[in-house]
Amino acid sequence: MARPVTQEARRRDIVDAAIAALTEADGGPVSIADVARRLDLTPNAVRYYFRDTDALLWAVRARVEQRFLTERLDAIAGSDDPREQLVHAMRAGLPTGPEDVEWRVTFRPAMPDRPTPEHGRMIGEVLAEQAAIYEQVLDRGVAAGLFTPRQAPADIARTLMIMEDYQGLRIVMLDPTFSRAGALRLMREYADLALGTALPA
Secondary structure, eight states: OOOOOOHHHHHHHHHHHHHHHHHHHTTSOOOHHHHHHHTTOOHHHHHTTOSSHHHHHHHHHHHHHHHHHHHHHHHHHTOSOHHHHHHHHHHHHSOSSTTOHHHHHTTTTTSOSSOOHHHHHHHHHHHHHHHHHHHHHHHHHHHTTOOOOSSOHHHHHHHHHHHHHHHHHHHHTTOTTOOHHHHHHHHHHHHHHHHTSOOOO
């Protein structure tokens, strides 16, 4: 006899289906009904877990953001040198290229037609969580005498996140003037100036 699907497992299945739908839509709209069809569910069954498309897209963003958060932490765990850790963190946060659909998915719910204070709060929380990793690396570098910050470490961390997000968006939107290598170079050069050091290439 098959085991019943738990609520947590059902939520995971719905988010998985939404990511698959977004990947295939490649920028087009995705609805609750689209996701329900993939799972042989009714739209109301999906709405039991996610009240509307916006709520589902936020869950998708949270899933993908968690992936990037984990990858960033894994990337810096491979080195004890804060300079190398900083470069690894930059690489982990940028898209691999225009074909990085999961990276593009993170921006879908970030640009609703009518943003609300709740949207702003959630976006702020995501940025703070990711920037905190940069700030931890910066603090280690300062403690080791490797970095001499010309700004507050928190401001440097936030600026790196802003550079990462903006340049990453240009990359996945096929802007020919932006590339992953170019984005990394600009971020490293900013960090060199802000920290009074030379990061490894």
